[in-house]
Amino acid sequence: MKASEQAMTELRSIRDTIDNLDAVLVGVLAERFKATQRVGELKALNDLPAGDPEREKLQIERLRRLASEAQLDPEFAEKILNFIISEVIQRHERIAEEHRADEQRADEHRAEADA
Amino acid sequence: MKASEQAMTELRSIRDTIDNLDAVLVGVLAERFKATQRVGELKALNDLPAGDPEREKLQIERLRRLASEAQLDPEFAEKILNFIISEVIQRHERIAEEHRADEQRADEHRAEADA
Numbered sequence: 001m002k003a004s005e006q007a008m009t010e011l012r013s014i015r016d017t018i019d020n021l022d023a024v025l026v027g028v029l030a031e032r033f034k035a036t037q038r039v040g041e042l043k044a045l046n047d048l049p050a051g052d053p054e055r056e057k058l059q060i061e062r063l064r065r066l067a068s069e070a071q072l073d074p075e076f077a078e079k080i081l082n083f084i085i086s087e088v089i090q091r092h093e094r095i096a097e098e099h100r101a102d103e104q105r106a107d108e109h110r111a112e113a114d115a
Numbered sequence: 116m117k118a119s120e121q122a123m124t125e126l127r128s129i130r131d132t133i134d135n136l137d138a139v140l141v142g143v144l145a146e147r148f149k150a151t152q153r154v155g156e157l158k159a160l161n162d163l164p165a166g167d168p169e170r171e172k173l174q175i176e177r178l179r180r181l182a183s184e185a186q187l188d189p190e191f192a193e194k195i196l197n198f199i200i201s202e203v204i205q206r207h208e209r210i211a212e213e214h215r216a217d218e219q220r221a222d223e224h225r226a227e228a229d230a
Contacts, residue, residue, distance in 0.1 A: 029192065070141055
């Protein structure tokens with residue numbers, strides 16, 4: 001059976017909506033990463049660990065609740081958030097490593113200046 | 116070194132921002148799933164395949180461009196979209212299966228009525 005012209009028109013319209021929502025997703029994720037980038041810097045500067053299991057647990061519980069309220073599958077919301085959080089933790093670890101490398105270089109520089 | 120009070124205040128403020136952005140994410144994902152649910156129904160009713168590689172390729176190219184413009188890592192944006200798309204395709208396949216099961220039951224019902 002060939003797809004009816006009406007169905008294809010509706011399909012195109014819904015795909016436009018999906019494309020608009022994806023543009024919003026990218027914008028929100030970009031803002032979220034700017035925020036977590038700053039969290040990573042604060043953690044590195046204050047020797048706080050990259051991950052925070054207690055905070056992550058609360059985040060996931062809240063998101064599952066928000067997802068249920070929005071009729072979104074909570075399992076899916078949790079999978080997505082876990083994916084984002086694991087990416088963020090990797091970045092925090094990289095920021096902390098870079099911070100340690102910077103400090104080491106600064107120490108070496110000071111040692112040279114004192115020599 | 117203990118985290119300074121100022122750093123902890125800033126950390127709490129940024130975490131509030133992250134929580135707000137996550138609530139937006141959940142809302143947008145919920146709307147996106149409503150849209151893809153309808154796409155799944157249209158595809159099942161019109162015997163269209165669950166996935167559409169050409170459309171997915173264009174979606175990913177566009178998202179990588181939007182991500183670059185928003186200073187979001189395009190690799191990460193692509194990973195997230197691939198994750199969402201694979202979840203959507205699984206749902207489309209389930210919708211198509213349910214549609215086929217419904218049709219089969221209707222056929223059986225008609226056969227019984229004719230018997």
